[in-house]
Amino acid sequence: MDADGGKRDSQTGAAKWYELFSRGARDWLRHDEKIRAAVRDNLPDIIAGADLANEGARTVRVPVRMLEHHHFRLRRADESQGAGQGKAKPGDVFTDPSKEADGEKGPGGREEGEVQLLLEFKIDDIVDWLWEEMQLPNLKARAGPSDATDWTREGWDRRGARSRLDRRRSFKELVKRRGAPGATPNFTDEDLRFRQLARRRQPAVHAVVFFMLDVSGSMSDRDRKLAKTFFFWVVQGLRREYRSLETVFVAHTTEAWEFNEPEFFQVSGSGGTVASTGFNKVRELIDARYNPGRSNIYLFYATDGDNSVSDAADARTALATVTADTCFTGYVEVSSGLSRQLATETGRLFAELQAAGCAAGCYALADFDAVWGAVRHFFSAENEAPAQP
Amino acid sequence: MSEDWQAYVRRIEELAARSGLKFHPVEFEAVPESFMMEIAVYGLPVRMPHWSFGVRYIYQLIQRHMGHSRLFEVVFPGNPGHAYLAQNNGLAENILVTAHVLGHADFSRNNLLFRRCQGQVSERIVEHAANHARQISEAIEAHGAQRVELALDAALALEQHIDVDQSLRRERYPEYASDQKLLVDDTFRKRFAALEQAPGGAAPEARKRAPVPPHPERDLLWFVANYAPEMESWERDIFLAVREESFYFYPVFATQIMNEGWASYWHARLLREADFIPQQAYVDAIKCHSDVVRPIAAESQVALSINPYHLGFSMWEKIIERDGLDAARSIMEQDDDFAFVRNHLTRELAEELELFRYRARNDGQITVLEHDLNALHEAVLAPKYNFGAPIVSAAHVRNDGTLELSHDSATDGRGLDLERSAKVLGYLQRVWRRPIVLTTVNQAGSALELNAP
Numbered sequence: 001m002d003a004d005g006g007k008r009d010s011q012t013g014a015a016k017w018y019e020l021f022s023r024g025a026r027d028w029l030r031h032d033e034k035i036r037a038a039v040r041d042n043l044p045d046i047i048a049g050a051d052l053a054n055e056g057a058r059t060v061r062v063p064v065r066m067l068e069h070h071h072f073r074l075r076r077a078d079e080s081q082g083a084g085q086g087k088a089k090p091g092d093v094f095t096d097p098s099k100e101a102d103g104e105k106g107p108g109g110r111e112e113g114e115v116q117l118l119l120e121f122k123i124d125d126i127v128d129w130l131w132e133e134m135q136l137p138n139l140k141a142r143a144g145p146s147d148a149t150d151w152t153r154e155g156w157d158r159r160g161a162r163s164r165l166d167r168r169r170s171f172k173e174l175v176k177r178r179g180a181p182g183a184t185p186n187f188t189d190e191d192l193r194f195r196q197l198a199r200r201r202q203p204a205v206h207a208v209v210f211f212m213l214d215v216s217g218s219m220s221d222r223d224r225k226l227a228k229t230f231f232f233w234v235v236q237g238l239r240r241e242y243r244s245l246e247t248v249f250v251a252h253t254t255e256a257w258e259f260n261e262p263e264f265f266q267v268s269g270s271g272g273t274v275a276s277t278g279f280n281k282v283r284e285l286i287d288a289r290y291n292p293g294r295s296n297i298y299l300f301y302a303t304d305g306d307n308s309v310s311d312a313a314d315a316r317t318a319l320a321t322v323t324a325d326t327c328f329t330g331y332v333e334v335s336s337g338l339s340r341q342l343a344t345e346t347g348r349l350f351a352e353l354q355a356a357g358c359a360a361g362c363y364a365l366a367d368f369d370a371v372w373g374a375v376r377h378f379f380s381a382e383n384e385a386p387a388q389p
Numbered sequence: 390m391s392e393d394w395q396a397y398v399r400r401i402e403e404l405a406a407r408s409g410l411k412f413h414p415v416e417f418e419a420v421p422e423s424f425m426m427e428i429a430v431y432g433l434p435v436r437m438p439h440w441s442f443g444v445r446y447i448y449q450l451i452q453r454h455m456g457h458s459r460l461f462e463v464v465f466p467g468n469p470g471h472a473y474l475a476q477n478n479g480l481a482e483n484i485l486v487t488a489h490v491l492g493h494a495d496f497s498r499n500n501l502l503f504r505r506c507q508g509q510v511s512e513r514i515v516e517h518a519a520n521h522a523r524q525i526s527e528a529i530e531a532h533g534a535q536r537v538e539l540a541l542d543a544a545l546a547l548e549q550h551i552d553v554d555q556s557l558r559r560e561r562y563p564e565y566a567s568d569q570k571l572l573v574d575d576t577f578r579k580r581f582a583a584l585e586q587a588p589g590g591a592a593p594e595a596r597k598r599a600p601v602p603p604h605p606e607r608d609l610l611w612f613v614a615n616y617a618p619e620m621e622s623w624e625r626d627i628f629l630a631v632r633e634e635s636f637y638f639y640p641v642f643a644t645q646i647m648n649e650g651w652a653s654y655w656h657a658r659l660l661r662e663a664d665f666i667p668q669q670a671y672v673d674a675i676k677c678h679s680d681v682v683r684p685i686a687a688e689s690q691v692a693l694s695i696n697p698y699h700l701g702f703s704m705w706e707k708i709i710e711r712d713g714l715d716a717a718r719s720i721m722e723q724d725d726d727f728a729f730v731r732n733h734l735t736r737e738l739a740e741e742l743e744l745f746r747y748r749a750r751n752d753g754q755i756t757v758l759e760h761d762l763n764a765l766h767e768a769v770l771a772p773k774y775n776f777g778a779p780i781v782s783a784a785h786v787r788n789d790g791t792l793e794l795s796h797d798s799a800t801d802g803r804g805l806d807l808e809r810s811a812k813v814l815g816y817l818q819r820v821w822r823r824p825i826v827l828t829t830v831n832q833a834g835s836a837l838e839l840n841a842p
Contacts, residue, residue, distance in 0.1 A: 018424040023431065024450075027443030030538075034440055069441035070812035071546050072779045072796075075804050075832070080749050081758075083768040085684045085699075086691030088745050088757045096693065096753040 035064055039119065040129050059120045066117060127236045151197045160194025169193040207242040207296040207327075209235065210285070212278045214303030215269040216253040223334040224268070226365055227302035230332055233375045234300055242296065248285060252278035254308075258285065275307045275346055279318035292325035299323075300330040300378075302365075305344030315349060323353060329360040330378045394483040400665055401484065405491045408662070409714065410655065412494035413468040413512075417487070419476045425460045426453065428473055432638060434465070435519040437630070438526075439541050461681075462486040466497030467512040481673030484666060488659040492652030499722050500648075502640045509557035514637045521630040528623045540624045543816040544610065544631040549778035551635045552608035559608070561615055566599040605782040605795065610635070612783045618790040619822040628820075639776060646726045646769075650701015653682050654709070657702070684742065693755070695744065695769060704729070707738055726773060731766050739765055779805055781827070790823035796830075804830040807839065814841035 039062060088094075156169060173191040211231050213224070239245050249264035251257055256277040259267060282299060290297065299322060307315060323329050331350040353360045363374040398417060405412070420428075428434050430445045453459070461482055465471040472490040474483060497503045511517065529537045606612045614620070614628035641648070660666070660674055684699040685692040709717045720733065739762060746758040746768045758764075780797040787793065794814075798804050805827075814825050818841040827839040 016420075018427070019421060022423065022427065023436075023438065024423075024427045024443065024446030027438055027440050028446050029443070030438070031440040031443040031447075066444050066447070067440070068809075069439075069444070069542070069546065070809045070816070071549065072781050072813055073806045073809050074779050074801055075806045076751065077803055078751055081764075081768050081771070082693060082747055082749060083695050083744060083765060084691055084693045084747055085695050085742060085744050087743060088691050088747075090745070090757050090759045092757040094691075094755055096749060096755055 031067060035067055035117070035119065036121075038067070039064060039121070059122055060126060062119050062121060064117050064119050123236055124240075127233075127240050150200050152200050153195055154198035155196045156193040157196050158190065158192060158194070160196065164195040164197075166193050166195050206244050206246075206294065207238055207298065208246045208248060208286075208290055209238055209298040209300065210248045210250060210282050211264070212250045212252065212282060212299060212301040213264070213267075214253075214273055214275070214278075214301075215251045215267050216273040216306075217270045218273070218304050218306055219268075219334075221268075223304060226334045226368065226371070227332065229368060229371050230302065230334075230365060230374055231300065233371065234298075234330075234378070237375060237379055238298065248282075250278055250281050250285070252281065256281035272308050273303065273306055274311045274315075275301075275303070275349075276311050276314035276318040279315065279322050283318065283321050286322070286325060297326045298328050298330075299326050300332065301346075302332045302334055303346055304335050305333045305346050307345040307349075309345070312345060312349075315346070316352075319349060319353065323358050323360065327359060328378075329353070329358070331360065331362045332374060333362070333364045335364065335366060393480050394487070397484055397666070398487055401487050401659060401663060402491065404659055404663055405488070405495070405655070408655075408659065409718070410491055410495040412491055412498050413470055415464070415470040415472050415490055415494050417472050417474060417490070419474045419478075422460070422475050422477055425463060425473060425475045426450070428463045429460055433518040433634065434471070434473070434515055435522050436634070437518075437522050437541065437627075439538070439545055441545060461677075462490055464490045464493045465515050466494070466503060466507065467514060468498075470494045470497070471515055479673065481670040482677050484663075484670060485656050485660060485674040485677050488656035488663075489652045491659070492655030493648060495655070496644070496648050496651045496721060497640075499718070500640070500644060500725075501723055502644060502725050506553060506636050506640045510633055510637045514634075518634055518637075521634065524626060524630065528627065532621075532623060537627070539816075539819045540627045541631075543613075543820045544628045546813045546816050547609045547613070548631055548635050548638075549776040550607065550609035550781060551611070551632055551639070551776070552606075553636060553639050555608055555611070557633060557636050559611055562601060562603055563599055566597040566603070601786050602783055605784050607780065607782045608632075609781065609783060609794075613817070613821065616783075616786060617821050620820055624820055635776075640725075642776060643725045643727075643773060644729075645773075646697045646701040646704075647721065647724060647729045648701070649698045650703075650705045651721055653678070653698050653702040654705040693747070693749075700734075700742070700744075700769075703742055704733055704738065707735075708733055727770055730769055734762075734766060734769070736762050744769075781805075784828075790821075792821055792823065792825045794825065794827040796828065798830040798834075804832070804834075804837065805839075807831075807837075811839055811841070814839060818842060 156166060170187065170191050170193045173193060174187055177188075177191060211234075213219075213227055215224070235245070235247060247261065249259045249261060251259055251264060251267045251269070252274070253269035253271050254274045254277065258281065278301070286292065286297060319329075329350075331346065333344065333347055347362060347364075350360055350362045354362065361378050363377045365371065365374050426449050427446065430449050431442055436442075460475055461478060462475070463473045470490075470493075472486075474486055478486060497507075507514075525537060525541070528540075601616055602612060610628050610632040614625040614632070617625075657675075657678055660671065660678070663671075666674070682696070682699045682702045684696050705717060708720065720729065724732070739760075744765060746761065746765050747755050748758055749755045779801050781794055782797070783792060784795040785793040796805050807829075810827060810829070814827055818825050825841045827841075829837055829839065831837045
């Protein structure tokens with residue numbers, strides 16, 4: 001960068017440096033980077049509040065304030081004096097337009113309007129950061145035999161399709177053969193090198209996640225939203241590991257149904273809770289569609305924990321048949337009121353399961369701030385199965 | 390750029406010279422509006438990179454989108470001066486701006502404060518700043534963007550904390566405390582001291598190390614650069630580069646009312662006298678002039694700030710009308726805004742311009758106060774005291790390298806904003822690399838210490 005550069009260029013007619021380069025934009029990008037780093041450092045808090053309302057969104061919007069480069073400043077005085085101009089008599093009283101509602105900066109205002117940014121983050125990035133930040137172990141995938149085959153590039157050959165000709169390589173061969181510099185290169189067929197493809201078998205990295213939600217009368221809207229937020233991050237986490245991830249949504253009251261995603265979160269039922277119906281439904285779907293030997297099956301179940309007393313034995317057997325085939329089973333107890341710390345019917349059921357050495361985890365989710373805690377709990381539980389803090 | 394306008398530049402320059410303006414040649418360059426905006430944000434055509442400029446840039450961009458501000462010109466004093474004009478200015482605007490720039494050029498060549506600071510910084514600040522920018526990109530190459538950014542965070546946070554009464558290339562304090570005050574030409578004492586030593590022979594080496602700093606030091610950028618216990622040399626260079634740029638900015642800041650007023654006075658006058666300008670261009674230019682110097686936004690009755698263009702313009706008109714041009718020129722040469730406003734903003738003028746003083750409460754309620762000329766002067770000048778920053782000085786460096794800073798809350802009237810100050814200490818601590826203590830006062834007025842770390 002050179003102050004005279006512009007002038008010199010103008011004589012040659014080339015574009016001036018300031019038309020090609022914006023320092024303002026460069027420094028703005030740096031600010032952006034800093035703010036993203038700051039967001040990243042506070043990620044768990046931020047995702048708890050982020051709005052994940054639209055289905056299938058690949059980004060999250062986070063409102064942030066611009067960073068301030070600080071200088072020494074006097075503290076705000078309760079009263080300050082200033083000088084103004086216009087038709088005003090001593091004793092006149094009016095309000096500062098810059099402080100009026102809605103903050104639209106009035107023409108005579110004294111303060112700079114606050115600017116808020118709405119940063120958009122890719123969910124994939126966030127999940128990557130989270131995993132780095134929390135140093136979560138990657139899930140253990142159960143690899144099955146290949147379904148899909150994949151072609152990868154592997155080596156060169158003298159024969160091949162024209163479109164796979166590797167010019168650089170061919171030219172190298174020519175140079176090697178001729179040796180003498182300066183000679184006019186004449187390609188012969190021997191010089192030509194073609195890229196070769198090889199068939200590679202891919203291990204199956206396929207996963208199915210069953211989200212099972214209790215939609216009985218006792219589950220409030222807030223409980224359901226809590227469960228939804230949690231499910232959302234679970235999907236993101238699993239998606240990170242599996243190239244193909246299927247989600248299955250099952251809701252139950254005293255009966256169980258399969259739903260598609262948008263409907264699933266709208267459903268509200270009434271009446272009692274019979275968890276065994278849900279487990280049976282999951283079992284049924286696994287048998288019908290998936291081969292446990294080839295897919296990694298996960299089950300996450302969100303409920304407020306109250307299960308019909310008469311269902312206890314049935315639920316235990318039904319759950320056992322399901323967990324026989326799942327890689328991991330998670331139980332989230334959403335209770336917006338006081339947290340009962342898993343001392344519920346269903347809570348005990350999963351505690352038994354865990355005690356029996358099954359890959360299962362439990363978490364009591366009381367508010368949105370705890371969502372990340374739950375995600376962390378399950379994803380580290382997958383490998384170590386620690387007790388709930 | 391319209392060629393028409395170029396044809397007028399020389400004639401306006403001649404007219405200005407005939408009217409008694411004395412200025413160094415000015416190089417005019419028409420640049421895209423985006424670049425104008427950057428110059429306004431950075432304050433210099435090429436300046437060091439820092440993210441805080443990016444924030445200002447976005448504010449500026451938003452302002453422009455809302456139609457609040459439009460930049461016609463930016464001028465850099467020097468020999469030659471540089472003036473950048475927006476490419477999309479019309480002919481009339483460019484004529485006006487050319488005259489305006491010449492007013493600035495006259496001011497910056499003759500005003501004492503400008504001359505003194507330019508004497509320090511040299512008349513080629515634009516090139517110097519570009520050099521600093523290059524120096525900093527070299528530092529980024531050598532030490533990484535992050536380390537350089539930490540140094541810049543600290544240096545730019547202290548950019549107002551200089552002492553323009555000191556030399557730009559200031560010497561370090563004397564190592565040793567001088568013996569009893571040796572007055573400048575105290576030959577008697579010198580001879581007496583010489584006498585005393587001769588007979589005794591073994592005069593003990595009773596030299597006392599001077600404390601650092603020997604007196605509270607307000608030139609924080611210089612002080613840190615020179616006395617930080619573990620600063621890298623490239624970090625010192627960054628501090629000194631920022632300080633040099635601050636020396637350049639100070640006169641611009643401290644004479645804004647006079648300078649803009651002077652330039653506005655001259656563009657109006659030159660325009661009136663330039664009979665070679667086409668009628669239509671003249672009318673357009675005058676319209677543009679009245680937009681620039683209007684005191685209050687068109688749609689409101691009162692403004693809670695004073696347009697420096699308007700205030701300065703009105704004051705100069707009054708002075709020249711009353712005392713003539715020569716008197717005005719000598720005021721222009723000698724004063725800065727403090728002297729200018731205190732001496733020449735008279736009661737009549739304040740009444741004529743409908744200036745008033747107000748008290749603003751935190752809830753936004755504003756009460757217009759009694760007329761009081763002296764208080765009005767201070768209300769106008771208050772944002773300009775001490776380069777617009779609280780008075781913070783380095784008081785002492787302890788044996789372990791701890792830096793003691795103290796805030797002069799008695800002069801400033803209240804304590805520092807603690808949250809911000811703590812952040813600044815945080816920046817500074819990363820280059821000072823030893824603890825820092827800052828004393829100020831709290832809400833109730835009792836002493837308070839801020840510590841970093």
